[in-house]
Amino acid sequence: MDKNPCKSQEVEVRKGPWTMEEDLILINYIANHGEGVWNSLAKAAGLKRTGKSCRLRWLNYLRPDVRRGNITPEEQFLIMELHTKWGNRWSKIAKHLPGRTDNEIKNYWRTRIQKHMNKPAEVCYSNQSDCELLDQQASSSQLPTNTTNADFMGTSYSPLSSFDYYNNIEAFSGQQQQQQIMLQSPSNQEDNYWNMEDIWSMQILNGN
DNA sequence: AAACGTTTCAACCGCCAAGAT
């Protein structure tokens, strides 16, 4: 007999990337029962994941109102402004960017903004007139600004480096910017890797 | 075409605070 009965009863916990099946289980469960008490939700839904993992997956990826990709220049300004104000309070910053998650903002900051901040000569956004010009360009830009999982069908956008946008004002006319939008082909990734359009397409097909 | 380096981002980890028991 197992000297540690608890151990033998421990449910195997899955880690790593979520499969489409797991995503669907979670989406369907929350659609039927709502969010809350993530540990028991994970068990009740039959997911071999921790409550934490389920919560994270839902909040950062599966929620219908999650916006993905294309941090707009306006959003970047806001992130920079709020970060100056509050520091690494990502969740607080995220609350001011509807549809954006703290994780996404944190990643964006670290990979796109912070990196460039180490190269001060390239930064030019302190110039007031440049900022106004950029705001104008940004507002006239046809970049999608409110793409969410809810209307996410068929196309996924590869995020522009809007820092490059700021650093190369002349190079980024609105037209050129549009050309920078790289449309990825629908996912044909193997087995366990899925795009959200796959998931939500399935949901629609399922009539959910 | 292949090897190698770099970038991106989903997911995990550890810590903390709040609420429940």
Added chain:
DNA sequence: CATCTTGGCGGTTGAAACGTT
């Protein structure tokens, strides 16, 4: 009041994607 559970947060990691040579 002490302990446990849960949720939330920020930091970090590692694999995949992408770019360069």
